[in-house]
Amino acid sequence: MWRHAFSVLVGGVALLISHSVAAAVDLPPTIKVEPGKAEPVCQSNMPEWRDAQVIEGVQIQESRRCNPDNPTTVAALVKGTNNISMGALMDTYLAADAVIKKNDTDGDGDPDLIIIKLEVAELNGHSPDFQGVVPTFDIAPGIQPGMWVFAPKSRGMATKSFVGLEANPLLRAPSPVIRVEQGDTIWIQLENTHYFPHTIHLHGVDHPFVDSSGEGNDGVPQTSEQLVMPGEMRTYEIKPRQPGTFAYHCHVQTHVHLAMGLVGMFVVEENRPDNWVQTFNVGAGQVRHPSKAVLEKYDSEYDLHYHAIDKELHDIIQKFNDPRIIAKKMNREYDMTDSTEDYYTLNGRSFPYTIRESLIVAEPDKNIKARVFNSSVELLSLHTHGHKATITHYDGIEHNPMAQITRDVYNLSPARRNDLRISTVDDGLHNYGEGIWIFHDHREKGITTDGMNPGGNVSAIVYKSFLNEEGIPKLQGVNVAPYFTKEFFARQLPVWQGADAWNSLGEVDARGYDQPAAFPVDTSIAAKKANRKIPEASGGDNTLRNFFVGLLLGVFAYLLVVNREKVIAMAKSLTSSKKGGQSDA
Amino acid sequence: MRSLLLTTLLFIVAGAASAKQFQEHNALMDHGGGHLMDLGGGMVMGQNVDRIPDGCDGIAATKEITVHAGHKYAKKFPGRIYAFDVQEYQFEPCTKLTVHFINDDHVRHQWMMHGLPKYLYPKGMFHLEVTGPGKISGTLILPPGEKTYLVHCDLAQHMEKGMKGQLKTGKGSGDLPSIPGVTPFVIQDDYSKLGPPAGIKTAEAAAVASKAADKQEQPLISGVLVIGLAVGLLLTPFLMRKFKGMSAGEIAAYVLDVTKQLIGYLVRMLSWLYSRVSSLIGRKGSA
Numbered sequence A: 001m002w003r004h005a006f007s008v009l010v011g012g013v014a015l016l017i018s019h020s021v022a023a024a025v026d027l028p029p030t031i032k033v034e035p036g037k038a039e040p041v042c043q044s045n046m047p048e049w050r051d052a053q054v055i056e057g058v059q060i061q062e063s064r065r066c067n068p069d070n071p072t073t074v075a076a077l078v079k080g081t082n083n084i085s086m087g088a089l090m091d092t093y094l095a096a097d098a099v100i101k102k103n104d105t106d107g108d109g110d111p112d113l114i115i116i117k118l119e120v121a122e123l124n125g126h127s128p129d130f131q132g133v134v135p136t137f138d139i140a141p142g143i144q145p146g147m148w149v150f151a152p153k154s155r156g157m158a159t160k161s162f163v164g165l166e167a168n169p170l171l172r173a174p175s176p177v178i179r180v181e182q183g184d185t186i187w188i189q190l191e192n193t194h195y196f197p198h199t200i201h202l203h204g205v206d207h208p209f210v211d212s213s214g215e216g217n218d219g220v221p222q223t224s225e226q227l228v229m230p231g232e233m234r235t236y237e238i239k240p241r242q243p244g245t246f247a248y249h250c251h252v253q254t255h256v257h258l259a260m261g262l263v264g265m266f267v268v269e270e271n272r273p274d275n276w277v278q279t280f281n282v283g284a285g286q287v288r289h290p291s292k293a294v295l296e297k298y299d300s301e302y303d304l305h306y307h308a309i310d311k312e313l314h315d316i317i318q319k320f321n322d323p324r325i326i327a328k329k330m331n332r333e334y335d336m337t338d339s340t341e342d343y344y345t346l347n348g349r350s351f352p353y354t355i356r357e358s359l360i361v362a363e364p365d366k367n368i369k370a371r372v373f374n375s376s377v378e379l380l381s382l383h384t385h386g387h388k389a390t391i392t393h394y395d396g397i398e399h400n401p402m403a404q405i406t407r408d409v410y411n412l413s414p415a416r417r418n419d420l421r422i423s424t425v426d427d428g429l430h431n432y433g434e435g436i437w438i439f440h441d442h443r444e445k446g447i448t449t450d451g452m453n454p455g456g457n458v459s460a461i462v463y464k465s466f467l468n469e470e471g472i473p474k475l476q477g478v479n480v481a482p483y484f485t486k487e488f489f490a491r492q493l494p495v496w497q498g499a500d501a502w503n504s505l506g507e508v509d510a511r512g513y514d515q516p517a518a519f520p521v522d523t524s525i526a527a528k529k530a531n532r533k534i535p536e537a538s539g540g541d542n543t544l545r546n547f548f549v550g551l552l553l554g555v556f557a558y559l560l561v562v563n564r565e566k567v568i569a570m571a572k573s574l575t576s577s578k579k580g581g582q583s584d585a
Numbered sequence B: 001m002r003s004l005l006l007t008t009l010l011f012i013v014a015g016a017a018s019a020k021q022f023q024e025h026n027a028l029m030d031h032g033g034g035h036l037m038d039l040g041g042g043m044v045m046g047q048n049v050d051r052i053p054d055g056c057d058g059i060a061a062t063k064e065i066t067v068h069a070g071h072k073y074a075k076k077f078p079g080r081i082y083a084f085d086v087q088e089y090q091f092e093p094c095t096k097l098t099v100h101f102i103n104d105d106h107v108r109h110q111w112m113m114h115g116l117p118k119y120l121y122p123k124g125m126f127h128l129e130v131t132g133p134g135k136i137s138g139t140l141i142l143p144p145g146e147k148t149y150l151v152h153c154d155l156a157q158h159m160e161k162g163m164k165g166q167l168k169t170g171k172g173s174g175d176l177p178s179i180p181g182v183t184p185f186v187i188q189d190d191y192s193k194l195g196p197p198a199g200i201k202t203a204e205a206a207a208v209a210s211k212a213a214d215k216q217e218q219p220l221i222s223g224v225l226v227i228g229l230a231v232g233l234l235l236t237p238f239l240m241r242k243f244k245g246m247s248a249g250e251i252a253a254y255v256l257d258v259t260k261q262l263i264g265y266l267v268r269m270l271s272w273l274y275s276r277v278s279s280l281i282g283r284k285g286s287a
Helices: A002-025 A071-079 A086-090 A254-259 A292-297 A323-333 A523-562 A564-584 B002-018 B203-215 B223-242 B248-286
Strands: A053-055 A058-060 A099-102 A113-123 A147-152 A177-181 A185-191 A201-203 A233-238 A244-249 A263-269 A300-309 A343-346 A360-362 A367-374 A380-384 A389-394 A405-407 A409-412 A417-423 A436-441 A459-463 B043-045 B061-070 B088-091 B095-103 B108-113 B126-131 B134-141 B147-152 B164-169
Touching: A053 A071, A058 A071, A071 A086, A071 A099, A113 A177, A244 A254, A244 A367, A244 A417, A263 A292, A263 A300, A263 A367, A292 A367, A360 A367, A367 A380, A367 A409, A409 A417, A523 A564, B043 B134, B061 B088, B061 B108, B095 B108, B095 B126, B126 B134
Parallel strands: A113 A185, A177 A263, A300 A367, A360 A459, B061 B095, B088 B164
Antiparallel strands: A053 A058, A099 A113, A113 A147, A185 A233, A201 A244, A244 A263, A300 A343, A367 A417, A380 A409, A380 A436, A389 A405, A389 A417, A436 A459, B043 B126, B095 B134, B108 B126, B108 B147, B147 B164
């Protein structure tokens, strides 16, 4: 009995001790971070825009994305703002003279003089009146880099409405895709509404070096023309003989102006009768009115414009208002050779917004044409899941059909265009069947937003059977709501929070955590080892050197003692000669 | 051949189009609700020629103003790119005002007035818009009461970069910020670390400096002057003694000699220091 009581006592004390020890050695607990308010995955309120329809006589393909292009805008851009009803024009943000189409000079049923007006808009720019940027264009939740874009000429305010600061839908990244027909006479009129000089260079597009009046037509200030200063307008005249996927960009301080966003795709469609092409594809992405030639070979067409943004450059226009300071910071202080890219966009946005706008919607046994353009300063290594596409054209020129390459990574150096044929035939080569197949840059930083993953230029080829009625993929993986919060990209949320029942990889709550002393180990052995190691490591050559130094010192001392009289005499004569010298002076 | 001819013709038209002539936008289509528009991009919104605002006993006065807009009007405001020719307007409440808006640039500009009563003006706004060079006119009747209204161009960054003004009825209700030449910015740029870089020549700065030199009186006693005085006082008696009886040539030779000696000392000291430091570093490096 005594014995038993004793053992209980001992056991109890031991338990107490072990408990207190356990409390002292525990690591801090896991805490759940409030994820913040998530936006709806799709917040479009224009579901009827997704349907196939005919507006003003223009066939508009269906667009089963969350944010489809406004079909009335598409119709206006196909027919020209001069050829549609005032009612239709009022349903868009376009100026009455944004796109003028006239003069069917060859009598083939489509207009042959196309006058395109481009303005220059600053997005997420500085305001001297309040903290915040205007007009806003979010590339991802809470991410608003300052940008410049060419924009179709709009009317009215720069903002979408009278309340709020969101940019009107024509003012957005990327600069719009311009589409023209081979052989048409095109006047591109740059109305420089910006506060810096700009020009337009038509990269790869057939254009004469000078226009009909002898003025420069190449957009290069150093070789062909003066700067187009703020408030000025210049007309570029072309009559392109060759079709293809090309580009256009500002050629003033090109290294920064191109990076700021003054770059877009320029597509010359093959000439066909009655071929009304969609002059602008605002925001790139699906072409809702593909050209005749494209529809001969393909069922649908997508423009994919990849870009990248260095925060340090894009911050400049948000930090300062005085254009002279902005010019100095950008032209003389910002050193692009030291730059690193932070944001990666597809058609002006990063994941998760890409899945609202830049999905490729697929059906089995179809051919999809994708025109891919890389305007970043580094190689793009685009990879398609579930598909191996065929590169039909490089930089707008068709590759020998016998030699065309089918692959799953498409390398695009800066300024390169690849035309891809994405076949949805489920043969294990071109396609592995229906699904939600993402496509993305395979330089892994390209799938981040300033280092936060998932972000960057990720989008997806989604089969209709995997798409919900809002145009959002029927995702079956992890909860995507956190990606629709600003907190995620502000690095406040643990990426794997709530991944299992007890949040094993959640945030550490180290507030008030009293770190216990480290477990004692016998340090004497380690110290001995360390002591022994030091001479072992570096003693070999030291001893030898020490010996020689000692030897030399010994010889010197000996000589000094032996010749002490001479030395003293020399010292005396030296001091006296110095004194003598001084007294002489 | 025919197509070539046509192309040439088209390019001639193009040339004509690029040298755009001044355009009067006075054949506007009325879309109702005070909204008028033409195909050249001219636009009036919130036009009101006859509806008397509540609180007005009829029209107090009838006025017409001509407002210019363009890059060149920003010349007098450094750090601005766009501006109106006039930044402030003042009228009696209930004035019937016709604004002739002339855009001297070759891009779009707006003369947009905010804060008007919404029952009379859609979105509380009166708005003139025209692509230059061109002119557009619109009329409104100002509300009663003393108030300051914002007038600006809403193209991206045009207001921020200078195209901003204010219209006061009566004495107005205070001033708005960031109006060129009238009020400062709310959020100001930091000019403290801005150049021009030291040691460079700037034409304008030099001109300004010479002007300043002409105008400003130099202070009589400066710090450097005092130092110079002290050195002179101490050195003169010594030199007087030294150069007593020497010819000018001898003095020159002496000065040269001293300089040479000084340089010699300096060089020796530097080389000693260098060898000392390098031997130290060498020792550290080998250790």
